Amino acid sequence: MKVLITDIHHGNGGGHVTYVLNLLKGFKDDFDLTVAAPPTGRLYKSASGESGVRVLPGLYTSRPLALVKEVARLRSFLRQERFDIIHVNGGADHRHIMLASIGLRHRAAIVWTKHNTSPVSSFGHRLRARFGTDICIAVSDYVGQMLSDSRYRHSPIHVVRNGIDANAWQPADPQARQHYRQQLFGKLDDDVLVFGSTGGTDYNKGWLVLAEAISRLDSDSKSRFRMVVAGDPPSPEMRSKIKSLHVEDQIVFPGLVKDVRPVLGACDVGFVLSYREAASYACYESMAMGLPTLVSDAGGLPENIRHGMDGWIVPTGNVDLLVPVLRQALADPACLPVMGRSARERVTHRFSSSHFLGDTKKAYISACTVASNQLAPI
Structure with missing residues (x-):
């Protein structure tokens, strides 16, 4: 399975970055992994030292002109690479992936993990729920309930608890x-x-x-x-x-x-x-x-x-x-x-790493099934 994981953090990134690093360490022998994250962030620097993982600079700017250029480059990259799964972890990268994927003949399954308790009722969330999400991962029951009460309820929601070794x-x-x-x-x-x-x-x-x-x-x-x-x-x-x-x-x-x-x-x-x-x-x-x-x-x-x-x-x-x-x-x-x-x-x-990785893998497989049964958004 070919997987692209994206993240938006330029600095330390806290638990978001720890989450992605745990995925990379756990899946590098099972999947073909690529990470696209800002080169100024902890994820980019730490993942670059992880054997078996391809690390690329990823920018997710909100300014209109930069956004258009970044999405165009990303669309070309996705068309060339033909990923099976794209795992997004924030709002800006989720938006870019959604826009870059629209109308692609081969569209990867998009998995979004919600790491925080911020509201999910904005217009941007409604768009991403409708056009850019095949599977949601919630890191706790509390977050899972938030998603169930939002537009994301139309996508399967998997509660996958973070794990630690x-x-x-x-x-x-x-x-x-x-x-x-x-x-x-x-x-x-x-x-x-x-x-x-x-x-x-x-x-x-x-x-x-x-x-x-x-x-x-x-x-x-x-x-x-x-x-x-x-x-x-x-x-x-x-x-x-x-x-x-x-x-x-x-x-x-x-x-x-x-x-x-x-x-x-x-x-x-x-x-x-x-x-x-x-x-x-x-x-x-x-x-x-x-x-x-x-x-x-x-x-x-x-x-x-x-x-x-x-x-x-x-x-x-x-x-x-x-x-x-x-x-x-x-x-x-x-x-x-x-x-x-x-x-x-x-x-x-x-909260073991084995449960975390096993449940995430199940979510990936489910996402591929969901995406294969849907028409690409146009």
């Missing part, structure tokens, strides 16, 4: 954990709890909610917490906020690290307290590292965690209800390793 994400042993903590924080007392996130420092990731909850504790309890948040450096406004909460000395920002396992290896608890989230690789990584994981009830996050077993689910942005969770963790630290083992077991069975 649990063998590559192992809990840190006590010696390694102590080393990682020392690197991030210096010497810490044994009763200090470290909460960590690799989801980034954007406001929507909700890490400031945890900082505020810690600030509301009494002085003794407050002193027993640390936070580490990996990602782009926080904005001056965010730094000003944590300074006003008097927790600036308890939070470390290691930046965009190539390997986040040492960051999570230093932690007692992982957290993803996003205001909007479709699924979250950061959550799966935390769970695979054997950490009880604290999540908000935004989007698809509650599908990841069994409250009280693998971690905790708290109302989005609600500091008042987060404070008791922190007190519980302090009062019963022995429960944390037990919950962490449960979290790892859950991610291994429910």
Whole structure:
């Protein structure tokens, strides 16, 4: 099967890029794979080092003149290559593929993955649902329901949960954990709890909610917490906020690290307290590292965690209800390793890379069947 995968991100790209990279690593021995992505993005750079994958520059500009030229080049490329599947992952690349495919004698099946919880009611979405989508992939039940309530309901919708290779994400042993903590924080007392996130420092990731909850504790309890948040450096406004909460000395920002396992290896608890989230690789990584994981009830996050077993689910942005969770963790630290083992077991069975790849392959086969039974849009 000949597959083209497209993505729009010029920078880091977060979970979208991780998703595509996982597809490339899992499918490179089974499919003839081509990636078309902006050369300034993490996907282009990382995929270029992946053997068995062809990586090409792909631009998806919205300016009319550039758009027309890009679509014309793309149409010629599609006519020449005759792909079986085109897997699009954003709005702009989806639009370009739709326009470039109109009227082609050989039209590839178009698979679209929705990675976020943004609305799907715009005019552009209605066009793409009608003329540029054979199969939809939703990364959670929450996203699947969004698609079912939209014009995309006329296409088959496959819920394919993101997967992670649990063998590559192992809990840190006590010696390694102590080393990682020392690197991030210096010497810490044994009763200090470290909460960590690799989801980034954007406001929507909700890490400031945890900082505020810690600030509301009494002085003794407050002193027993640390936070580490990996990602782009926080904005001056965010730094000003944590300074006003008097927790600036308890939070470390290691930046965009190539390997986040040492960051999570230093932690007692992982957290993803996003205001909007479709699924979250950061959550799966935390769970695979054997950490009880604290999540908000935004989007698809509650599908990841069994409250009280693998971690905790708290109302989005609600500091008042987060404070008791922190007190519980302090009062019963022995429960944390037990919950962490449960979290790892859950991610291994429910969010494995083998399930992810197998379900995606089924969606591809279904898409080819759907496309073969339809007339090309004209």
